[in-house]
Amino acid sequence: MSIHSRLRAGLAMLRWREFAARPGQCPFCGPTVLLRLQRSEAGLRCARCAAGAVQISLGWALRTQVADLGARDVYELSSRGPLVAHLTRHARRLQLSEYFDGIAPGSEHHGVRCEDVQALSFADSSFDLITHTEVLEHVPDDHRAFAELYRVLRPGGLMLFTVPYHPEWPQTLERARVAADGGIEHLQPPAYHDDLLRGQGRVLAWRDYGADLPDRLAAVGFEAGVLPPSPNIPWQLGRCVVLAQRPPGATTAGFRHCERSEAVQCFGSWQISGLPRRCAPRDDGRSGLPANPSVLETDPQAAAQDYRDRIVGPVRGVLPDDAVKGIEEPLCGACTNALPANTAKSRR
Numbered sequence: 001m002s003i004h005s006r007l008r009a010g011l012a013m014l015r016w017r018e019f020a021a022r023p024g025q026c027p028f029c030g031p032t033v034l035l036r037l038q039r040s041e042a043g044l045r046c047a048r049c050a051a052g053a054v055q056i057s058l059g060w061a062l063r064t065q066v067a068d069l070g071a072r073d074v075y076e077l078s079s080r081g082p083l084v085a086h087l088t089r090h091a092r093r094l095q096l097s098e099y100f101d102g103i104a105p106g107s108e109h110h111g112v113r114c115e116d117v118q119a120l121s122f123a124d125s126s127f128d129l130i131t132h133t134e135v136l137e138h139v140p141d142d143h144r145a146f147a148e149l150y151r152v153l154r155p156g157g158l159m160l161f162t163v164p165y166h167p168e169w170p171q172t173l174e175r176a177r178v179a180a181d182g183g184i185e186h187l188q189p190p191a192y193h194d195d196l197l198r199g200q201g202r203v204l205a206w207r208d209y210g211a212d213l214p215d216r217l218a219a220v221g222f223e224a225g226v227l228p229p230s231p232n233i234p235w236q237l238g239r240c241v242v243l244a245q246r247p248p249g250a251t252t253a254g255f256r257h258c259e260r261s262e263a264v265q266c267f268g269s270w271q272i273s274g275l276p277r278r279c280a281p282r283d284d285g286r287s288g289l290p291a292n293p294s295v296l297e298t299d300p301q302a303a304a305q306d307y308r309d310r311i312v313g314p315v316r317g318v319l320p321d322d323a324v325k326g327i328e329e330p331l332c333g334a335c336t337n338a339l340p341a342n343t344a345k346s347r348r
Helices: 003-013 053-065 082-090 142-152 213-218 300-315 321-333 339-346
Strands: 020-026 030-036 044-046 073-076 093-096 127-133 153-162 176-178 184-186 192-195 199-204 223-227 241-245
Touching (some): 053 082, 053 127, 142 153, 142 213, 213 223
Parallel strands (some): 127 153
Antiparallel strands (some): 020 030, 153 241
16 A cells, blocks of 8 residues: 555544554554554554554564574465565465455465465475464354364464454354354344455354353363553553464364363463453453353444444545545454443444
8 A cells, every 4th residue: 555545545534533643663663653543443643654453462472482583494374564564574474365255275365375374285294383363253163273274373373363352251252153054043143344355244253262262272172361452552542362272292183173172271382471361451441341141242244344434435436446445445454342341332
């Protein structure tokens, strides 16, 4: 995205009464000015590289947990953005991918490799580090995806990622599942997130994760914990980042058959030792999320669409198409699962 497009996109998102700016550090581009265009996660931006809250959160986790990025073979489950640019500059070897409907895993589509995280085409023990943001909530079988990610990591390898995560929920809220006939059975009101490849409200969210996320990772062999939001991110807009490690010396033998009920609550590797298994809930009162996730007070899809309309709607047909796309891109890069609750709260 050009500088002019970034400026137009930023101005379109700007709410003057909520605007704030602060000198700070970006994990990707160094000294910068951090901008709060509005009081929401979608409103946080680095003035230099335009990274948003999710990318910056993962970037700081990468900086603090991986000191030798230049000696690592890295797999990132996307193909563009500030995180990809950073990994391209610093990783020893970088593999990128996207998921394209109807394209065979391992093949390329417009120059980008296609991969299904539930059935990766890579050989065992291919990577030292795996990163991804807001992916696993869109995967029908996340247990299988965790197993595949474990398989392609080398022993001692790390995985850093973000998902919609609610530490105040004891268990993950399963929103949908694959029915016996291969269709989709909705267990909660359907929630659809935006995607740059597929458009607005086109990607189903199968779940919202709770405090049992480390156990779900442990069920396939990972040692896992949750990193709290980085103190380098102001206005309490940082995200928790999940850190998982395939234990040194571990093999893939039998890991596919491990049941979630057999999850082992243990640590012991150099990154994971002492790391909390859950990230403490924020005490700023912003989330508006119910303590009991089975009780949702609003239609997530409608609320998320309402949010998009309020941000993007006023500039459609006014700004050039590339500027409008620039506004939509950050909304797609960080899934909007928290927006329904924020929207419902703002109307009370």
